[in-house]
Amino acid sequence: MTKQEQIRQRVVQLIRQLGVGEAIPSERRLSTDLGVSRLTLRAALDELVREGYLVRRHGSGTFVSEPKIAQQLTLTSFTEDMRRRGMVADSRTISLENVHAGPQVARALNISPADRVFQIRRLRLADGEPMALETLHVPVSLVPGLTAPQLEHASWYELLEDRYNVVIASGLQTIEPTVTNEEESELLHVPLHSPAFLFERTSQTPGGRTVEYVRSIYRGDRYRLVAELSQRREPSVTPLAIGERG
Amino acid sequence: MTKQEQIRQRVVQLIRQLGVGEAIPSERRLSTDLGVSRLTLRAALDELVREGYLVRRHGSGTFVSEPKIAQQLTLTSFTEDMRRRGMVADSRTISLENVHAGPQVARALNISPADRVFQIRRLRLADGEPMALETLHVPVSLVPGLTAPQLEHASWYELLEDRYNVVIASGLQTIEPTVTNEEESELLHVPLHSPAFLFERTSQTPGGRTVEYVRSIYRGDRYRLVAELSQRREPSVTPLAIGERG
DNA sequence: TGACACCAATGGTCTTGACCATCGGCCGAG
DNA sequence: CTCGGCCGATGGTCAAGACCATTGGTGTCA
Incomplete structure (x- = not known):
C-alpha cells in the first residue's frame, strides 16, 4: 500500500469523527503530524476533494462537506x-x-x-x-x-x-x-x-x-x-x- | 493562467497531432522540453489521464487513448x-x-x-x-x-x-x-x-x-x-x- | 466608534532531487 | 539459434523547501 493510500485512510477516519462543515487541521499541520510531506498529504486530500468529501477554502481551511449521497457529475461552463x-x-x-x-x-x-x-x-x-x-x-x-x-x-x-x-x-x-x-x-x-x-x-x-x-x-x-461507473465500495462517489x- | 493549465494545453495540442495508441514523449523529456518540473508536468498528465485522453503504462510510456473524451457520472441499475x-x-x-x-x-x-x-x-x-x-x-x-x-x-x-x-x-x-x-x-x-x-x-x-x-x-x-449544481468556483464540480x- | 491597513495563517503552485517498480530490448551463455 | 538474465528507460512515489494569493482577524488611526 502506498503512503498516499495510508494517508487517505487516516484522513477518512478523521473526517468521520468530524461533523459536516468542521475544518480539518491545516495541511502543514497534518503533514507533520502524519509524518509525510505536504505534497503527499495534498495528493490524498486532492482525491477526497474530487470525490466530494472535502471542500477547500483558500486562505481559510479545508472543511468536511455535505455527504453527497449518490452520484456526482461535474459540469463546467x-x-x-x-x-x-x-x-x-x-x-x-x-x-x-x-x-x-x-x-x-x-x-x-x-x-x-x-x-x-x-x-x-x-x-x-x-x-x-x-x-x-x-x-x-x-x-x-x-x-x-x-x-x-x-x-x-x-x-x-x-x-x-x-x-x-x-x-x-x-x-x-x-x-x-x-x-x-x-x-x-x-x-x-x-x-x-x-x-x-x-x-x-x-x-x-x-x-x-x-x-x-x-x-x-x-x-x-x-x-x-x-x-x-466506478464501483467503489464506500459511499461510492x-x-x-x-x-x-x- | 497557471503553468499547469498552460502545460495541459500544450499536451492537448500534442495529442491532437498523434494518432490513437501512439506514445507521447517521456515525462522527463517533456518536462525539460516544456521547461517545467516533472511534478508539474505529471499533474497536467494526471488530469488528462483522469479524463481519458491518455493511458499510462508503467515501464513503457504514456499513450494516446481512445477519444472517450471527458466525463463521468455515476449510475445505478x-x-x-x-x-x-x-x-x-x-x-x-x-x-x-x-x-x-x-x-x-x-x-x-x-x-x-x-x-x-x-x-x-x-x-x-x-x-x-x-x-x-x-x-x-x-x-x-x-x-x-x-x-x-x-x-x-x-x-x-x-x-x-x-x-x-x-x-x-x-x-x-x-x-x-x-x-x-x-x-x-x-x-x-x-x-x-x-x-x-x-x-x-x-x-x-x-x-x-x-x-x-x-x-x-x-x-x-x-x-x-x-x-x-453545487457551487464551486473554478474546477466547477x-x-x-x-x-x-x- | 468606525474604517482602514496590516499581518499571520491558510491553501495553491512550482522546483529540485531522489529512489522504487515495471517493462522490454539487448546480449551473453548454453 | 534459443533461452534467460541483465540493464536502461519509463512511470510511480516521496521529500523538503520556496513563493504566491486569499482570507480573516487585529490593531491603529481618524
Whole structure:
C-alpha cells in the first residue's frame, strides 16, 4: 500500500469523527503530524476533494462537506468546457430583449409574471461551428443596463460577479432528449427533427434567489454525455464531466 | 493562467497531432522540453489521464487513448433506480438467443466475432408501464446455462454475482439523444420518432474483462436526468443524480 | 466608534532531487 | 539459434523547501 493510500485512510477516519462543515487541521499541520510531506498529504486530500468529501477554502481551511449521497457529475461552463478540449469557444448573441416574464419563466425564476426580464438568445460555437442554442432569462432588476456587447467576449458568470456582484451558489439542471424545430435546425446547421439534448437550468444566489433560467439545445450529433461507473465500495462517489463526440 | 493549465494545453495540442495508441514523449523529456518540473508536468498528465485522453503504462510510456473524451457520472441499475423512487421495477424478457457476437458486439466485449454470446432483449417496466427497451449482450462462457426465467424476478447483477460469481468493478456509459424506430415505439407505447435517450454501457470485472454490453432506449417523455449544481468556483464540480419527470 | 491597513495563517503552485517498480530490448551463455 | 538474465528507460512515489494569493482577524488611526 502506498503512503498516499495510508494517508487517505487516516484522513477518512478523521473526517468521520468530524461533523459536516468542521475544518480539518491545516495541511502543514497534518503533514507533520502524519509524518509525510505536504505534497503527499495534498495528493490524498486532492482525491477526497474530487470525490466530494472535502471542500477547500483558500486562505481559510479545508472543511468536511455535505455527504453527497449518490452520484456526482461535474459540469463546467460551455466556455471552460471547450477550452479544456483545446477548442475555441465563442458565442453570437442573436437577440437581447426586455420583456415580461410570463407564466413559465416567472415560475422558473420565482418572480411575478409581470416582472421584466432580459431574454437573451445566444448561439454557442466551438471552433466556429454551432454547437448549441441557448435562451437565457434573467430579471432586469438584477442586471440593470445589460447590453449585448458585454456578453460577446466575457463569460456570463464573470460578468455577473464582477459587474453586478451576483454570485451563483447552486443550481439545478435537467437533461432530456428532444428534436430540433425549424428555427433550431437552421441555426445549428442540422436537419429538421434531429435528435438533440435539451438542458434546462436554474441558478441561485447563496441567499436562495433565482438568478437565471437557461434553456439550451445541444446538437445530438456532436455532443454526448459520458458516465464512468466506478464501483467503489464506500459511499461510492464519482467524478464527471461533459464530453463531445470523438 | 497557471503553468499547469498552460502545460495541459500544450499536451492537448500534442495529442491532437498523434494518432490513437501512439506514445507521447517521456515525462522527463517533456518536462525539460516544456521547461517545467516533472511534478508539474505529471499533474497536467494526471488530469488528462483522469479524463481519458491518455493511458499510462508503467515501464513503457504514456499513450494516446481512445477519444472517450471527458466525463463521468455515476449510475445505478434500473432496478435500484426505480426502487429509490418508490416505484415497482419489473422486466419482461422478450427474447434470449445464443448467437455469434458479430463485429460490433465483439469489439464492445473485446472478444472474437465468432464467440458466442447471449443476446437478451428485455422491456423494463416501472409500475407496470414500459420505460425502456434493453438489449443485453454477454459472453456465453461467462454465464453458461443462463435461462430466461432466471432473469424475470432477480436483479441481473445479483444473478451474476450470486450464481456465476462474476463481480462488476467498473463500467463506461455514454448517453445521447435519439428517436424511436417502429419497433421501439410499439414496445414502449410511444409515437414513432419520439425523442428518447440512448444509453450504451459496457461493464468490466476487477480483472478488466468485459462482462456485458448493453444498449438501452429510454422513453424521453418519462425519463430525464437531473444534475444538481453545487457551487464551486473554478474546477466547477457538481453533484448529480438521475431522476424522472416530476 | 468606525474604517482602514496590516499581518499571520491558510491553501495553491512550482522546483529540485531522489529512489522504487515495471517493462522490454539487448546480449551473453548454453 | 534459443533461452534467460541483465540493464536502461519509463512511470510511480516521496521529500523538503520556496513563493504566491486569499482570507480573516487585529490593531491603529481618524
